[in-house]
Amino acid sequence: MIQIQPRELLLKMAQAAIDAAAPAQCVPENLPAPPLGRTVVIGAGKAAAAMARAVEDHWPWPLSGLVVTRYGHGADCKRIEVIEAAHPVPDEAGQKAAQRILDSVQGLTADDLVLCLISGGGSALLALPAPGLTLADKQQVNRALLRSGASISEMNCVRKHLSAIKGGQLAVACAPARVVTLLISDVPGDDPSVIASGPTIADPTSFADALAIVEKYRIVEPRAVVEHLRRGLNETPKPGDKRLRGNEVRVIATAKGSLEAASRVASEHGVLPIVLGDSIEGEARDVAQVQSVLARLAHEAQPGQKPCVLVSGGETTVTVRGNGRGGRNAEYLLALTCALRGQADTHAIAIDTDGIDGSEDNAGCITAPDTLARAEALGMSADACLTGNDAYSFFDKLEDLVVTGPTRTNVNDFRAILVL
Template structure:
């Protein structure tokens, strides 16, 4: 299986390279304006996107972007601030306030170039009037543990914010706003990516309240009072302040899946691309395991040798006290379901290089992973019950550590069936 381990890692690398901002952003830049150009943005890819703008822009520029700690890159004209993710901190709040200040007082001749990628929702955090950063942190932590999907989480975040859900674009009016987005969400909905700071928000405060109720979250009293007030509503599609906004998705999960499929095809495998998927990580793993067994036994829906490829963003309802992001959870659930099935090897990782809050991007699964872990005293089913995918794959030395990739189209999964 050494060859398949290498192939899976090459596929993962190809998926990441396909959405590298330094390679893909140039062709999407607008023409320079008559007036000033202000570059702003937030996300795990923000520093690389800013670097790409500097390398390819003709004329003066200024600005500020926010990225996750350790995801920065040196820029000459655009300031890069690092802050916390996935729970916002004071550094992100202060930088976000500076971004709002930078877009004040502009004219119709000015251009605001907004660079948005996954992670921007937590990184660019300004609490709405009457709320504190501690209020937002409490809600964020509860949402992350609840099992809510990204659209649900962001519907709440937008209604607790002074900058998300179209409010940043409204603040920049009457300047022209051009947003370049790297999508990390299934369906590539711009209003969900980083909580859509420069696009109209189709969600309502009632939607946000429904998420709170659905997952049994008990937020601070100030949060509930805010969500119950009509004043928390976000700008909608008919808001004239958003009429001059343009939005372009320059990188998306499908691009990464196609790049990985090309690597697999060149190696003689038949790719089966399932697309962007959502759902509880262990449930998604069960579906993938069933498809893999069907290919192995019945040559359906494709014949082996084949590779199942999928992306998207799963969720994890945390019940245990172990370590591990959603990709480690997926892969451990896959291991338990396959139970050492011969001829099946898999990878799961986050394209930003960080699986959840750990130091690994993901991990590799081989047919003997359960046995090798058991030899170290780590039982797969017990580790899964404790949400300890990181601990399991650490015991088998199968963690993948890439460091920050400075891009983000979310999860990547590939399962080779021989």
């Protein structure tokens, strides 16, 4: 038996996953050499303010800049201005910040350096509509995409083609200055062009791709968005664009690194870590069903193969049909709880490493073999809560929410199923 309580071990693993992606840990060693000219820092994302603070702490040369982050995710910076805005649905503060960021890189020279700090959440925070579109248009389509079950890659493809700044357009505005982009990845596969919709990265997708996505999910409003995609004017810069030549991209934190850190914690406590993957996508309920089968197989394993913990990352999605509360991690964990039906000696945790599961105040939730029995004693039906997309209420009443507050980083979901 392990010499630590299952709940304590799972929480310790989750914290290790978060800590491995902390900007203070991964930014300093990835800073470029100072330029001959100016250094301008720009950025967007849930980790942007903490990344800016890490730059300030390790950059003794002159700099100026502006970054935008989610409300509540700010940091105390002295030389780089930090603006907070809405996520996941953009607001006017994000629109104004995006315009100011775009303005701040005008008129630079080849001797100047633009240090761009990008992390997950930047798509909603850099809310600068393309000509002919309004913020209200972007808000409406954003809400529709969030409810549709579209993957992050699909959502960001659409966002790029509704924007005046995403999909490499910000890098074009920086030219001829050299752009070095530091990325904390929150997307499966760590594709730089997808992270925060790649504002400084060449875009391999097209207007036709974006139109196919809105048609796939039957999004027909607002009409201005659909017509904008059909016209397909002013395509984003593509790989090989000479205006982006000489720029550099460094992915400095990933889900894989966080899973490795969590796995080391498990090993230190005598638990065998089994990594299922760092880029798992799909409906949260479907992922839970598959992983519940793996958990049952692990439970039936021969002596010597337990205790073990099944670890995974990536980003699931939720097609919302009910009126309840809960993010994708709570939905996943409730579906897992229903599927396991109180399987003995099996505990699990699921969190978003940014500290916010969807739009709620929790990072995620935790479950145990007695979760269903405790819920029934309180008069709750796990199956009914799952049907109503009400996982937050379920775990809240059981006092099994995991609340970390904003972590100021983001490498997406962390899931662990501990089988003793």
